[in-house]
Structures are given as structure tokens and as C-alpha cells.
Amino acid sequence: MKNSPSILIIDLNNFARYPTLAIGYLVAPLRQAGFKVEVLSPLALGAPAMTHEQAETKLEHFKRRIYFSTHPLMQAWHERLRASHAHYQHRPHAPTLQLLEQRLKTNPPDIILLSAYLDHYPTVEWIGQQAAQYQVPVLLGGPAFSYPQTIQAWSQLTGITAIFAGEADLVIADLVQAILTGGDLSAWEGVNTGAKPSSIAQPLAALDQLTLPDFQDFPWEHYPHRIIPIMTGRGCSWNICTFCSDVITANGRTFRSRSLSVVLKELQEQAQRYQARDFIFLDLKLNSDLSIWQGLIENFQTVVPQGRWIATVHVDAKGENGLDYTTLAAAKAAGLRRISFGLETGSPSLLKRMGKGTQVERNARFIADAHQAGLSVRCSMMLGYPGETVQDLAATRNFLSEHQAQLDRVRPARFKAIPGTRFERLYHKRPGRFPGIEIKAWDYQLARAEYRNVNGGDRTYRRLKREILGIIHAINSKPLRDDARQFDGLM
């Protein structure tokens, strides 16, 4: 392209210790189309590297106790504490903004592309205002722009030319060209300019057409280890859990898989390009498509000799679903070091009400098998699901204590009421189905609801929760298996 237009991509999510997959997927087709692309990444400008899980300390344990407290006094403070923590955590990163300000003054790009989480609202607002002063168009996107009311809540921002809702990989180059040449944006699926009701692009079907993600702009020298992110498919084949907001994101809607041969080729090429052998599979559930899961186990070492990888899976009640001992041991031999799954709870009735599609005994078997296969086992779990009783908490405490020696890390989360989830739809239809939760207000800008957990005041309930947090503290304080250490804190 003669006099190629210049594109500045600002990756607000890049505090991670490996490149951002979405940015790699957007940069590659733009470069291929001949644009001059530059990625502005806060990490490269000194923003502290984000660790998904902090090293366990007494302070972490204390913070967790406060965060999960349902003491009547704490209930009143919860929302305020959460809001101020979120405000601190997601405050605009000053060096990034200064650099952008300088850049706009001296050498403005032809267009700014912004990838943001909803917590980045203040930063996006600031960037929009600055860009407007210099008449630089801004195209905004991100995983959480997939719900009409959220898009509407963001549409009025000054200086934001359009919000793209959906996966932009295959349209990004043409879309940027259309904006730069003043084309009519109203006909574009997924492009929102605030002029008409929200438009959300259909999930991308042709995943095998994706261009190899381009990570050359990332600050590799700032990463403690060279780890390459990859996704073999988008969405989750289970897709039913009531609380799940992953399956309503731009990329998480409906399950689609890539072909095994394409994935293997990507592993091989990316390992060579970035001189790295460690991979993180960002698939919501890597065993969603068993032919991919088995195929990776069979071929990983052929395409990346001595390579290592970590992944998340869904433990299913329908059968072993690729997670029997023999397959897990083969996965270990194929380089898998750490496996993560959503335990959620040790209570059978809660699992059922969450629509988790698994059973407590099946989770127990999986943990024992994965541990015996030599894998580092990590799970996420939930406290405060609507209607959670002391019996549920006692079951969870017993489960964790029985598996304490086999679990390497546990990441607990508080139940979140999120617009667009199955929970929201079921709640609107029949709030009585979720006893103990009083929704006070839905906030579409942040895609979350403020609620009160009416059950939490009971003393026995609070004691059991303290005991659970104590077991989690003990588990998370353990040193990791040696060969999983370089992956600690990544998921």
C-alpha cells in the first residue's frame, strides 16, 4: 500500500505475562493488508505485570477473608470496598496516557484501535476525548461488547467513532479502510455508532481462515518466561452453567473448533517464530472437542519437541470425556504440566442448580487421577451462589479437606450476577428460583449487578466459610510441583 495509513492499537489488557491473543489476531490481518501498525502496551511502559493469582501470603488470606465476608456489617461495605478496589486496580496508567498525549501532539496516527475490558471505562473516556481534539477516529472493541444494553451504555462516549461488537479478525482490515475513507458504516454487522439500535456480529464460523496471530510487538523482554497463547476453538461445548459470563463474550458465544492440522501448524510455527516452547491454551474448555484434545496429546511433542503447556478442561458427568487416568498420563508425557477446571462446589445439589453438568464423585475421581498422573491440579470455585446453605458449605469444606493433598491451587470467586447470563434470564422469569439474593440494581456499563446475599448472616454459615478459606490458604501456600512452576499465577 502506498503511503500506508498508520494504525495505533492500544492494548489496555496487556498487563499479562504473555501476549494478548486478541491483539495478535487483529494485528496480523492489518499488516497483511499493508497498514503500518504499532501496538501501545502498558507493560512495555512500566505497568506492573499482572498475575492472575498472587503468591499466597497471610495478607492475601486476610484480603480474601474480607472479600468473602457476609457479616451483616460487611454487607453494607462490600459494594463500596469493591468499587474502590476496582477503581484503584483499573485506574488509567499514567505513562501510557502521557505517551499517547505526546504522540497525538507530535505525530498523530490515522486511526486508534482500542481493545478494552469494561473496567477500563475511565481510560477509554479519556482517550476518546484526546483523540477528538486531534480529529483521530477511534474504533473500540473487546470481549464484553456482546450485550445490547452494554453497547448502548458505551455508545455516547465522546471521540469513539464506533464500537465493534463481535469477533473482528476477518473484517478488521476492510472496516478500518471504510472508516479511513469515510465509508458508510451503517451497513456493517457489529458496528455501532450510536445512531441506531445495537448490532452484534454473528459468531465467526470460519475459524480455519484465521491468520496466524502476530505477537512481534509485545514486550517479550518484560516477560519472566516466553509463553505463547493459543486457542484451538472458541466457546464451550457445555455452554449451560447459569452463572457463566465466558459463554456470552464476543468470542465465547457458541462452540466452534478449528481443525487439528491447522492448530498443530500454528504450534510449530509460533514456537519457531518466538523461540519459545511453552504454550497456554486459552480455550474455555480444551476437551470441548475430543478429537482436538486427543490429537494434541498425540502430536504436541512432534510439533514442539520438549514443549510444555497448560490448559483448562470441563469435568463432565456424561463419562470420562477424555479425562481418564490413562489419557491424563499421556497428556503429561505430551508436555501438559498444569490442568485447571471449575470445581465450583462440593455440594451435589448446588452443582445441579448451577447447571454445571457434573457430579461431586466425578470431580473427586478427576482430581485423584490428574494428581496421580503427575499434573499440577488447579481449580476455580464459587462461594455465595444464591440459596447456598450451611449444608452446601459443609460439603465443600469436606471435599476440599479430602483433596487438600492433591490440589495445587484453588481460586475462589464470589457469585456475580451478570447481565446476559442464563442466571439473569432465569432470575427475571422467576426470582424465587434464587432464594437469598436481592438484586438492588443492574449496571449495564460494567455488566454486573449490585445485590445483597440475605443468607450470609448466619453464624454457622460464616464459620464454615472461614474454614473453607483456611483450607484454601493452606493449599495455595504449598510449593508447586517443580515442572509446573513457570506457569504459576498464569490462570
Ligand code: B12
Ligand atoms: C485470557 C484471559 C485473561 C488473561 C489475559 C491475557 C491477555 N493479555 O490476553 C489474564 C489471565 C491475564 C486475564 C486477566 C483478567 N481478566 Co480475563 N479473560 C481471559 C479470557 C479467558 C480469554 C480472552 C481471550 O484471549 N479471548 C480470545 C480473543 C480472540 O477474543 P477477544 O478477546 O474477545 O477478542 C475478539 C473480540 O472481542 C474483538 N476485539 C477485541 N478487541 C478489539 C478491539 C477492536 C478495535 C476491535 C474492532 C475488535 C476487538 O475481536 C477479537 C478477535 O476476535 C476471557 C474470557 C473470554 N471468553 O473472552 C477473560 C475475560 C476477558 N477476562 C475478564 C476479566 C474480568 C479479567 C480480570 C479483571 C479478572 C481478575 N479479576 O483478575 C483480569 C484483568 C486483566 C487486566 N488487564 O485488567 C473478563 C472481562 C469482562 C469485562 N467486564 O470486560 C472476561 C470476559 C472473563 C469473564 N467472563 O468475565 N484474562
Ligand code: SF4
Ligand atoms: S463449563 Fe465453564 S465455560 Fe462452559 S458454561 Fe460452564 S462455566 Fe462456562
